[in-house]
Amino acid sequence: MIRNILNFYFEGFKSMTLGKKLWTIILVKLFIMFAILKLFFFHNHLNSMFKTDKEKSNYVIEQITK
C-alpha cells in the first residue's frame, strides 16, 4: 500500500513537464521566504526580547497602558 503510494508520487513527479519549472519556482520562493526573509528580517519581536509569557504580558500591558 505505502509502496504503491510512493510509486504514485514518484511516477507523477517523474512525468512532469511544466511541473518541474513550477516546482523550481516553489522551492526558490520557499527558500527566499524561510531561509532569507524569516531568518534575517522577520524575527518574532516579542520572542526576541523576552523568554517567558509573563515578561511578554508585562511588556504589552505597559505598551497599551502607558
Place this chain on the structure above:
Amino acid sequence: MNEVMDLSLVDWSRGQFALTAIYHWLFVPLTLGLSFIIAIMESIYIKTGNPEWKKITKFWMTLFGINFAIGVATGIILEFEFGTNWSNYSWFVGDIFGAPLAIEGIMAFFLESTFVAVMFFGWNKISKRFHLFSTWMVAIGANLSALWILVANAWMQFPAGMHFNPDTARNEMINFWEILFSPLAVNKFLHTITSGFVTASIFVAGIGAWYLLKNREKFLATRSILIAAIFGLISSIYLAFTGDISAKLVGEKQPMKLAAMECLYKGEMGTPLKLFAVLKPSNDTSRLNFPYTKMVIEIPYGLSLLTHDDPKAFVPGVKDLIEGRPEYGLLSAREKIERGKIARQMLREIKEAQQDGDTEKYLELKAKFLDPVFQKNYFSYFGYSFFKEPKNLIPNIPITIYSFHLMVLLGIYFIFFFITIILFSFYGSIEKNKFFLWIMLLSIPLPYLAGQSGWVLAEVGRQPWVIQDYLPTLAAVSHISSSSVQITFWLFALLFTALLIAEVKIMVKQIKIGPKDH
C-alpha cells in the same frame, strides 16, 4: 502610547501589510473559482464520456496548477508580519487568531496537498470517479482553507466569543462557535469566495474569447465560455446578495465605515444611497463639515432601505457618530474616549497592584474590571482611549467611497456581462461578435480590480481600528525601526513582482500552446 507615536512606522507597517495582502489576493481568487469550474468540467466528462471534455478539463487544470504553484504560501508572509511588525496586536488577539490559522494550515495541508497530487498525477492511474472526487475535494479544500483567515478577519471587524484577560493582556476564546458563525464571518466568507468564482469565470470566458478571436480551439472555447458564464452569472447574483447583507452588517457593527463609504456626514431619516459621487478636495481640518461633493447620483431612501429594510430608518453620519445623538442611542466620541480612559487606567492599576504585591487591591480591581457591566460600559471602548482628537476616528473618506463605488459598479457590470454571454451563446452568435469577444478578453483584469477594491473598502474603511473599538492600528505595531520595515517592504515588492511576472509569462505561454500540445 497615543496619537503622537511614530506615524511613519505605522504607515510603513500598514503599507507593507497592504502590499503583501494585495499581491496575495492576486493569486487566491483564481484558485478558489477555477477549482470549481474544473470540477464541473470533469463532472461533465464523466457523465458524457466525451474525451473532448477531458481535454478541456486538463487544459484548465494546467492553468490552475500554474496559479496554485506561484500563489501557494504567499499568505505565510502575512503571518511573518504579524510577529514582527504587529507584535502588540498578535499578543493582544491571543488564541483567537492562532486557532483559525492553525486549522487553516492543517486543512490546507491534508485536503489540498493530498488531493492536488491525486488530481494532477492520477489521470489513467486511478478510477475516473475517484479522480473526480479528488478534483471536487481540491475545490472544497481550497475554499474551506480560505474560511479560517476570513473568520479571523471578521473577528477583527466584529469581536465576539472572547474575553480579555487583564493578567496576560490577551483575549481568550470562550466560544469557538460564536467566532466561527458570527454573521460577519459567515457573510464575509461567502462574499469573498463568490468573488473568486466570478474572477475565475471571467478569466475562463476571456481566454475562451481569445481562442475564438484567433479562430482556434472552438469546441474548448465555446463550451468553456458557456460553463463560465452560467457559473459566473449565478455567482455574481449571489455576490450582490451577500454584498447587500454585508452593507446591513456594516451599518449595524461598523456605522462609521458605512458613513465613510457613503460620504454621509449628517444622518437623517430616509437616507438616500449614493450610486456615484465625485468629491471635491477640502482644506477643512475638523473633518466634520458637510460633504464636499462635486457631483452625485442618488437613489432616494436607498441607504435606509439597504441597511434597515425601512425607507424611513435613521442612518447616522460621520458628524452624528463623532458628536453623538442621544435620541438614537449614539454616544459622542468624547464620551467613548473618556470611558476608554477609565478602562485603561484600571488595567494599569491592576498591573501596578500585582507588581506591588497588594493582593487585596489587585483582586478588588480585577473583579471590578471583569464585571460584565464594566466590560460593556467601559472596556468595550478601550481602544478610544488612545485618541485625543475625535476627528482621528474618521477613516479616509475618499478612498473608502471610491473603492465602494468601483466595486459595486463592476459587480453590476459582471451580471450584465454574463447575461450577454449566455444570450450570445444561446443564439449561437458569440463567435461572430468580434467586438464583444474583445470586451470579454479585456474584462479579465476587472474582477481583480473589484476584489482589490472590496478589500480596500473593508480595511481602509475600518480604520483607525485593527480590532474594532478595542485596539487601534497605532497601538498594534511593534516598536521596531521604520527603516527596517521599509527595507522589507521593497524586498517583498521585488519578490511578489517577480512571482507575478513569472505567473503571467508561464500562463500566457501555456495558453498560446493550447490544449492540443498539452
